[in-house]
Amino acid sequence: MKKIFIPLFAAAVCALSATASTPVYLDDTRSIDERVEDALSRMTVKEKVAMLHAQSKFSSAGVPRLGIPEFWTTDGPHGIRPEVLWDEWNQAHWTNDSCVAFPALTCLAATWNPDIAMLYGKSIGEEARYRGKDILLGPGVNIYRTPLNGRNFEYMGEDPYLASKMVVPYIKGVQSNGVAACVKHYALNNHEVNRHTTNVIIDDRTLHEIYLPAFKAAVKDGGTWSIMGSYNLYKDQHGCHNQYLLNDILKGEWGFDGVVVSDWGGTHDTAEAITNGLDMEFGSWTNGLSNGASNAYDNYYLANPYLSLIEQGKVGTKELDDKVRRILRLAFRTNMDRNRPYGSICSPEHIEAARTIGEEGIVLLKNSGKVLPINPKTVRRVAVVGENALKMMTVGGGSSSLKVKYELSPLDGIRHKFGPDVEVVYARGYVGDPTGEYNGVVTGQNLKDDRSADELIAEAVDVAANADCVIFVGGLNKSAHQDCEDSDRTALELPYGQDDVIRALARANRNLVVVNISGNAVAMPWVNDVPAILQAWYLGTESGNAIANVITGTVNPSGKLPMTFPVKLDDVGAHSLGLYPGTPRNDGSKIVDCKYDEGIFVGYRWADRNKVKPLFPFGHGLSYTDFKYGKAKVDKSSIGTSGKLTLTIPVTNTGDREGSEVVQLYISDLKSSLPRPVKELKGFKKVKLAPSETAEISFEIDRDALSYFDPSLHAWVCEPGSFEALVGTSSADIRSKVRFEVSDTLADNK
Numbered sequence: 039m040k041k042i043f044i045p046l047f048a049a050a051v052c053a054l055s056a057t058a059s060t061p062v063y064l065d066d067t068r069s070i071d072e073r074v075e076d077a078l079s080r081m082t083v084k085e086k087v088a089m090l091h092a093q094s095k096f097s098s099a100g101v102p103r104l105g106i107p108e109f110w111t112t113d114g115p116h117g118i119r120p121e122v123l124w125d126e127w128n129q130a131h132w133t134n135d136s137c138v139a140f141p142a143l144t145c146l147a148a149t150w151n152p153d154i155a156m157l158y159g160k161s162i163g164e165e166a167r168y169r170g171k172d173i174l175l176g177p178g179v180n181i182y183r184t185p186l187n188g189r190n191f192e193y194m195g196e197d198p199y200l201a202s203k204m205v206v207p208y209i210k211g212v213q214s215n216g217v218a219a220c221v222k223h224y225a226l227n228n229h230e231v232n233r234h235t236t237n238v239i240i241d242d243r244t245l246h247e248i249y250l251p252a253f254k255a256a257v258k259d260g261g262t263w264s265i266m267g268s269y270n271l272y273k274d275q276h277g278c279h280n281q282y283l284l285n286d287i288l289k290g291e292w293g294f295d296g297v298v299v300s301d302w303g304g305t306h307d308t309a310e311a312i313t314n315g316l317d318m319e320f321g322s323w324t325n326g327l328s329n330g331a332s333n334a335y336d337n338y339y340l341a342n343p344y345l346s347l348i349e350q351g352k353v354g355t356k357e358l359d360d361k362v363r364r365i366l367r368l369a370f371r372t373n374m375d376r377n378r379p380y381g382s383i384c385s386p387e388h389i390e391a392a393r394t395i396g397e398e399g400i401v402l403l404k405n406s407g408k409v410l411p412i413n414p415k416t417v418r419r420v421a422v423v424g425e426n427a428l429k430m431m432t433v434g435g436g437s438s439s440l441k442v443k444y445e446l447s448p449l450d451g452i453r454h455k456f457g458p459d460v461e462v463v464y465a466r467g468y469v470g471d472p473t474g475e476y477n478g479v480v481t482g483q484n485l486k487d488d489r490s491a492d493e494l495i496a497e498a499v500d501v502a503a504n505a506d507c508v509i510f511v512g513g514l515n516k517s518a519h520q521d522c523e524d525s526d527r528t529a530l531e532l533p534y535g536q537d538d539v540i541r542a543l544a545r546a547n548r549n550l551v552v553v554n555i556s557g558n559a560v561a562m563p564w565v566n567d568v569p570a571i572l573q574a575w576y577l578g579t580e581s582g583n584a585i586a587n588v589i590t591g592t593v594n595p596s597g598k599l600p601m602t603f604p605v606k607l608d609d610v611g612a613h614s615l616g617l618y619p620g621t622p623r624n625d626g627s628k629i630v631d632c633k634y635d636e637g638i639f640v641g642y643r644w645a646d647r648n649k650v651k652p653l654f655p656f657g658h659g660l661s662y663t664d665f666k667y668g669k670a671k672v673d674k675s676s677i678g679t680s681g682k683l684t685l686t687i688p689v690t691n692t693g694d695r696e697g698s699e700v701v702q703l704y705i706s707d708l709k710s711s712l713p714r715p716v717k718e719l720k721g722f723k724k725v726k727l728a729p730s731e732t733a734e735i736s737f738e739i740d741r742d743a744l745s746y747f748d749p750s751l752h753a754w755v756c757e758p759g760s761f762e763a764l765v766g767t768s769s770a771d772i773r774s775k776v777r778f779e780v781s782d783t784l785a786d787n788k
């Protein structure tokens with residue numbers, strides 16, 4: 039066959055208008071599958087292997103001879119990471135790579151609003167596209183199993199249903215830009231300590247009911263074009279080349295047609311990488327596959343070692359072609375799609391999106407005596423206390439660290455919002471971590487303070503006692519052992535003596551608002567002494583404005599917790615059973631086995647089953663208005679398993695201001711062959727209501743909401759019997775219940 043040679047630019051020109059001589063792979067009137075096969079047929083084995091591994095820290099090769107561009111990846115998931123040097127983690131000091139930092143994914147999950155997830159995905163996708171990126175390394179949907187996990191802030195909470203509903207629009211939004219989402223970290227990467235050596239031991243039912251649904255939704259409903267394997271092991275194989283997770287489930291059962299990308303340095307073995315589902319290898323640091331060496335890309339497990347196995351006839355090219363097909367498909371979806379939009383960066387729309395997401399995700403945990411909102415016209419002096427009122431939070435935390443166009447601090451947001459007629463006085467209160475640098479990006483803040491804890495508290499109390507109200511802004515930060523990749527927290531308690539500061543402030547002034555900035559639950563032993571508490575997450579660029587708008591009531595809070603806040607660590611299954619972080623094997627292998635023996639009872643499922651009262655339950659979040667729930671009704675009292683019923687419930691805003699409520703539907707299976715959680719989230723709707731307005735909220739209930747995963751059948755099973763639909767404003771505040779029957783059994787493998 040005659041080979042057609044088309045250099046890069048000629049290829050681009052050709053693509054503008056297909057003619058009879060246009061090669062099929064450049065003709066975008068053809069299907070992607072036809073184009074893939076055509077391109078594949080033109081490639082040499084060497085060119086194919088070159089596509090399977092990195093050529094720099096964040097890029098991989100295309101096929102220059104055919105005009106197929108290289109791929110550029112970027113973290114993810116809260117903003118577009120600054121450019122780094124070719125073979126370094128350190129930033130390259132470009133001057134045009136600052137981004138908008140969107141709120142952390144925990145905050146997005148706390149909005150319980152899929153439209154907001156779409157806005158998030160679309161906006162961050164535009165930034166990625168503008169910066170010339172083809173793959174966005176995010177979003178993350180690992181389930182929140184322990185509040186100590188240093189990376190929970192990058193994920194979407196403890197509930198598989200909520201995470202599934204929120205991840206899908208994020209992916210669609212990103213991919214509408216011709217940029218691939220790369221959903222991570224698949225799977226079972228639920229804590230950071232020993233992240234490369236933890237081998238998760240989990241039963242099939244728990245795997246399918248708790249830890250896989252959000253990934254499955256990302257693939258089947260979100261249509262994600264790529265997915266990132268995880269560092270940890272499952273069944274003694276690393277997540278990045280795992281027969282069970284990648285071949286059997288992801289590519290087999292779910293029919294994933296995209297690319298499996300390794301986590302950076304998550305590849306460990308050429309043979310497994312060839313056969314066990316990995317398509318693209320990144321971040322290995324390898325010299326002869328043993329030690330570190332710079333620019334060692336040809337030594338990657340899927341580079342020369344693979345090529346020489348093929349050349350020696352030791353392995354065939356079936357797997358190679360499958361991997362390259364997937365990568366070519368990705369190219370036609372992204373960098374070879376000449377119709378993809380150009381993107382934009384730091385636009386007013388993105389800044390507004392960042393603020394809106396933050397405002398919708400802030401959770402009002404407590405508001406006794408209606409201390410909040412604070413009307414700036416009714417105060418003359420406001421005390422702001424706490425390091426997090428000024429500390430930049432977009433630098434640090436690991437790979438999600440950013441270089442931002444700007445980050446408005448809570449203190450500046452409050453000052454701006456209260457205006458020139460109100461005196462805002464600041465006191466530090468405590469010293470946490472005054473440093474601020476990540477991979478060469480510096481905050482430029484000088485937060486050093488050598489005063490003792492007593493001196494700092496005395497100053498804060500003095501300022502508080504002489505103010506009309508006090509806003510304490512504390513919590514965690516992005517330093518190691520806080521909310522930070524590659525380490526876990528060491529305790530549920532707030533660090534740096536903050537509990538003492540808060541108690542002292544509560545004694546000094548009754549009008550105290552605590553704003554907790556974290557991506558994780560924290561213990562609040564002072565909860566009864568403090569009238570108002572806001573959970574504010576990491577909110578990025580517009581942090582200060584979002585917080586100030588909620589504090590002053592410009593925005594009525596409507597976020598709900600995507601995770602349970604336990605009173606103490608022992609109230610969490612993994613800790614109560616002593617399972618975290620696992621047990622090292624005594625065989626010299628460095629492997630740490632971590633048993634997920636709490637099974638499906640994660641988060642509120644554990645609290646419900648063991649009747650543990652949380653500090654704040656999953657789904658909890660107050661408003662400045664009140665909502666009254668009427669009686670839930672179903673249109674049929676009995677259905678077959680292939681049927682559906684509709685539940686309706688009126689919800690009324692009984693307060694005097696507009697507000698949004700997240701109406702939550704939980705299902706309880708009253709009798710079943712296998713133990714089931716007391717209830718499980720199976721629907722939610724966020725509705726905005728004017729004062730006195732009533733909305734009739736409806737939910738469809740079908741077998742998806744009723745089934746459990748039966749490991750013996752390897753199928754989702756819906757059993758006959760009685761069920762209860764519970765509608766509430768949180769998992770612990772159910773306002774109405776209705777019973778219905780299911781008349782026959784159905785098992786299916788969908």
Ligand code: BGC
Binds near residue numbers: 113
């Ligand atoms: C993280 C990934 C990240 C990658 C590239 C890894 O250490 O686990 O989430 O995308 O680095 O920065």
